[in-house]
Amino acid sequence: MEKILFIGAGSMAEAIISGIVEQQVLPGKQIYVMNKSDAERLCNLETRYGITKVCEDRSFMNEIDLVVLATKPKDIQQVMHDIRPYLADGTAVLSVIAGISIETFENGLGKRPIARSMPNTSATIGKSASGIAFNEEVTSEMKQSILSLLGAIGIVKVVKEDDLHAVTALSGSGPAYIYYLVEALEEVAVERGLEAGDARELIIQTLEGAAAMLKTTGEEPSTLRINVTSPGGTTAAGLKALENHEFKSVIADCIKSAEARSRELGALS
Known part of the structure; x- marks a missing residue:
């Protein structure tokens, strides 16, 4: 996995980014981050972790290997509408948004590898406890890449998608x-x-x-x-x-x- 794009720059996104950088999974410059409106927040993340902030340009998105969706649940429909035209067919998606189903992402982003996870903010220090579920489009290679990514910030357990609600309640919160x-x-x-x-x-x-x-x-x-x-x-x-x-x-x-x-x-x- 060479390039990751985070859409959303809240506490969960920062926790995962911090874990990835601290555990040297990827250098900060290969982590792209965009969010809806807070330019100051992006600048802070850039200074702290060396990430690449994204402002208006979307053309680079077809080079991204994995998109991590970390927005608020209420914003996800608009986000999917905005990014779908720019994503390559094989670009995988990992959601860390509470409650939103894989089916919702399939409907909004088309047929592609999609994973849904619920880490917690202890990812910041490499101590997250995460659950994850995959759709059938996720290859064994991509599955291992995503598991390695989350494994770098704590433990991760593969569960049935419906069980992610309980994981969210237990270890996510x-x-x-x-x-x-x-x-x-x-x-x-x-x-x-x-x-x-x-x-x-x-x-x-x-x-x-x-x-x-x-x-x-x-x-x-x-x-x-x-x-x-x-x-x-x-x-x-x-x-x-x-x-x-x-x-x-x-x-x-x-x-x-x-x-x-x-x-x-x-x-x-």
């Missing part, structure tokens, strides 16, 4: 849930007398340690939880409070609501 948890932990830690900086470090290390235990031991989360929980102890008291507030039901509602919104966005397209 997941970092926001974790950050919200950290906000809550910090607030109560400070309320109970800890210095804010100390609380932040303790929370981060706790999260890193728990994640490492899950990854390195291979134990079930329930087993690790039980190992931490002495009968009648402090952990048991804390877990009891979570149970009293139906913590698992709250998490289930969170994921189901995000998944439902992903499906709604797809229906709107």
